[in-house]
Amino acid sequence: MKRQTFSFILIFLSIILFFILNLVLGTISIPFSSIWNIIWETGEESDIWQNIIWKTRFPQTLTALVAGAGLSISGLQMQTVFRNPLAGPSELGISSGASLGVAFIILLSGNIGGTTLSKLGFFGEVSVSIAAIAGAITVMAIIIAISQRVKGNVVLLIIGVMIGYISTAVIGVLKFFSNDEDVKAYVIWGLGSFSKVSGGRVYIFVWIMITLIPISFLLIKTLNLMLLGEGYARNLGLNIKRSRLYVITCSCVITAIVTAYCGPIVFLGLAVPHLCRGIFTTSDHRVLMPAVTLMGASLALICNLIARMPGFEGALPINSVTALIGAPIVISVLFGKRKNEIN
Amino acid sequence: MxxxxxxxxxxxxxxxxxxxxxxxxxxxxxxxxxxxxxxxxxxxxxxxxxxxxxxxxxxxxxxxxxxxxxxxxxxxxxxxxxxxxxxxxxxxxxxxxxxxxxxxxxxxxxxxxxxxxxxxxxxxxxxxxxxxxxxxxxxxxxxxxxxxxxxxxxxxxxxxxxxxxxxxxxxxxxxxxxxxxxxxxxxxxxxxxxxxxxxxxxxxxxxxxxxxxxxxxxxxxxxxxxxxxxxxxxxxxxxxxxxxxxxxGIIFDSDTGLFRIENEYDKQIQLIGHGQKYAMVRKALSRNGIMASRQINSEIQIEITEGGIVVNQFGKILFVAFSIDELLEKLML
CATH class of the missing domain: 3.40.50.300 (P-loop containing nucleotide triphosphate hydrolases)
Known part of the structure; x- marks a missing residue:
């Protein structure tokens, strides 16, 4: 128990540290004291620095923080519901659905509307978000409808993967028929980024996530029972169908919204639950849920920092960083687990 | 209760x-x-x-x-x-x-x-x-x-x-x-x-x-x-x-209320004695297709004694075995 509290404090401190580093570091380095002055408005700092902090770094850091937390929660929920360590937000085809929606908007706009959407600025941004949410929700509706009919979780997972394949295929066809500029815009969206959202819309995103995350905490007891498998959970009074609906919906909504604002971010949702299970050596969601939330936020901040390192600016998409960090984490946790089992 | x-x-x-x-x-x-x-x-x-x-x-x-x-x-x-x-x-x-x-x-x-x-x-x-x-x-x-x-x-x-x-x-x-x-x-x-x-x-x-x-x-x-x-x-x-x-292959033994495996017997033999040793010799013989019990009259008799398992034929001692393994081996000859 003591070790767990210690880990919690450590993760929490790492969030504060990386939050600050995210504000300080970048192509233009701003000293910590100036950041302090800018945030608390306690002194005169240059307008350029103020702009960098308020218009770029602060929103981006905040986005990374809540997106990381949200994706990790979503991943934990998926892994528990499907009792599959490989389940994650993208495995059910939710991300693919969002991608498909965005592909329709970005890739077809050039052909039909005559202008490429990327040139439309704010309107383009909003319509991309709407398309992503629409795509994600469509897939989500299909998955939920199926989840109420089929029994096995494996079947559902396979259907999710199949939906992923179908979207990839359709996107491939769309790409073929659209102009280079649109394809490039779509590819860039697909790389994911915490800085895509601009201005006041960041705060809408943050507020949505701040309401969704506590809601997902309400499912802790349900998730703990689901660990036991369907038979035992039912025998302990859990309504399996309804619980599955709640958990999948919750997880899907979070993924859909994060994907709409940041593009498909891979690996965070998969890696963080594994990492937390390893660190906290428990399957109890009363510990795992807060752990995953904090760890996800912290890891997203680290990834964002690496992606923005001087010299990498713009060259290193966030998805490459999450994959490069996430994959070794999953592998090392799995190896570490082996060792623990032997001891 | x-x-x-x-x-x-x-x-x-x-x-x-x-x-x-x-x-x-x-x-x-x-x-x-x-x-x-x-x-x-x-x-x-x-x-x-x-x-x-x-x-x-x-x-x-x-x-x-x-x-x-x-x-x-x-x-x-x-x-x-x-x-x-x-x-x-x-x-x-x-x-x-x-x-x-x-x-x-x-x-x-x-x-x-x-x-x-x-x-x-x-x-x-x-x-x-x-x-x-x-x-x-x-x-x-x-x-x-x-x-x-x-x-x-x-x-x-x-x-x-x-x-x-x-x-x-x-x-x-x-x-x-x-x-x-x-x-x-x-x-x-x-x-x-x-x-x-x-x-x-x-x-x-x-x-x-x-x-x-x-x-x-x-x-x-x-x-x-x-x-x-x-x-x-x-x-x-x-x-x-x-x-x-x-x-x-399965018969219900009404005496014990339990099941046992049915053996097919091709020989019968008289077995004299009592106690655990009697039961064990009987079990071993039955596994080898020999039905043994007190009630049977046969040329060969097996008698369980303190010293060992004595095998008689027409009242004369054929051999004495000191373990069931030995008995089975000699009987089969």
Missing amino acids: KRKQGVIEIKNLAIGYSVKKNKKIIAEQISSTIFSGEMTCLLGENGIGKSTLLRTLTGFLPKLSGEIRIKGKEITTYSEKKLATLISVVLTEKLEIKNMTVKELIGLGRSPYTGFWGSLTKGDETIVENAISLMKINNLAQRMIHTLSDGERQKVMIAKALAQEAPIILLDEPTAFLDFPSKVEIMQLLHQLSRKTDKTIFLSTHDLELALQIADRIWLMGHENGIRSGTPEDMALDKSLNNFFARK
């Missing part, structure tokens, strides 16, 4: 699966009663519907027709929550949880009673401790579930069922995959539980011998005419067991 009560009463029950409007009946016309403070064993061949019956009794599967009354009320009138406090189960599905201690798992058995977050109160903790000591698994309490052996895990699952504090415990083949001493241990623990806690314990099993020796009541599930139930002894007397398992 407490007066036993019929806790689960079944009348004209039909079980099976219904897909859309097609009903697939697996067994029907089942009528019987399960009593409290007793251990009842459900016996029957593979595929006869034992698991289906258990699943129906737990409320996992809707019954096709008939009545299941639990504590006097029809099962369908109970809510899922209420049912969770009446029936607890031990299933065949294997747990795949990593990083959970035995105690945490047993604690989950308290779920029907715990609050919104599922935290255990002092009272819950005591109940969990009691369940642990009833199953005599205090040494396992802090172990991780995935490190347990099959037998240990089964005891933990029974402890979980106990922590659920339901008056009825249904177990689906709790002794499958266990080694023989563990099978006996689990069966005896369950039997003691039924006595100590006055719980209704109902389990399906393939361990015929054990069930006949330990169970208070057995249910035989056959292809026809539903279920026959009674004490193992009554079932032996009225030949139900005999008929039920009548098959080539």
Whole structure:
């Protein structure tokens, strides 16, 4: 128990540290004291620095923080519901659905509307978000409808993967028929980024996530029972169908919204639950849920920092960083687990 | 002794699966009663519907027709929550949880009673401790579930069922995959539980011998005419067991009330003596196709003496063997 509290404090401190580093570091380095002055408005700092902090770094850091937390929660929920360590937000085809929606908007706009959407600025941004949410929700509706009919979780997972394949295929066809500029815009969206959202819309995103995350905490007891498998959970009074609906919906909504604002971010949702299970050596969601939330936020901040390192600016998409960090984490946790089992 | 009560009463029950409007009946016309403070064993061949019956009794599967009354009320009138406090189960599905201690798992058995977050109160903790000591698994309490052996895990699952504090415990083949001493241990623990806690314990099993020796009541599930139930002894007397398992190679020994393997005899021999040695020589001979007993008159006689096993022919000593192995070897020549 003591070790767990210690880990919690450590993760929490790492969030504060990386939050600050995210504000300080970048192509233009701003000293910590100036950041302090800018945030608390306690002194005169240059307008350029103020702009960098308020218009770029602060929103981006905040986005990374809540997106990381949200994706990790979503991943934990998926892994528990499907009792599959490989389940994650993208495995059910939710991300693919969002991608498909965005592909329709970005890739077809050039052909039909005559202008490429990327040139439309704010309107383009909003319509991309709407398309992503629409795509994600469509897939989500299909998955939920199926989840109420089929029994096995494996079947559902396979259907999710199949939906992923179908979207990839359709996107491939769309790409073929659209102009280079649109394809490039779509590819860039697909790389994911915490800085895509601009201005006041960041705060809408943050507020949505701040309401969704506590809601997902309400499912802790349900998730703990689901660990036991369907038979035992039912025998302990859990309504399996309804619980599955709640958990999948919750997880899907979070993924859909994060994907709409940041593009498909891979690996965070998969890696963080594994990492937390390893660190906290428990399957109890009363510990795992807060752990995953904090760890996800912290890891997203680290990834964002690496992606923005001087010299990498713009060259290193966030998805490459999450994959490069996430994959070794999953592998090392799995190896570490082996060792623990032997001891 | 407490007066036993019929806790689960079944009348004209039909079980099976219904897909859309097609009903697939697996067994029907089942009528019987399960009593409290007793251990009842459900016996029957593979595929006869034992698991289906258990699943129906737990409320996992809707019954096709008939009545299941639990504590006097029809099962369908109970809510899922209420049912969770009446029936607890031990299933065949294997747990795949990593990083959970035995105690945490047993604690989950308290779920029907715990609050919104599922935290255990002092009272819950005591109940969990009691369940642990009833199953005599205090040494396992802090172990991780995935490190347990099959037998240990089964005891933990029974402890979980106990922590659920339901008056009825249904177990689906709790002794499958266990080694023989563990099978006996689990069966005896369950039997003691039924006595100590006055719980209704109902389990399906393939361990015929054990069930006949330990169970208070057995249910035989056959292809026809539903279920026959009674004490193992009554079932032996009225030949139900005999008929039920009548098959080539198995015979029911009415003297012991147990089954034994039927041997085909091609020789008969007179065996004189008594005690354990007599029984063992007789057993060894019977395995080798020789029927041996006091009543038989034969040229060759085998006599069990203090010194050894003496083999006579027409009153003359042929040889003396000092172990059964030696006896068999020389006899075969």
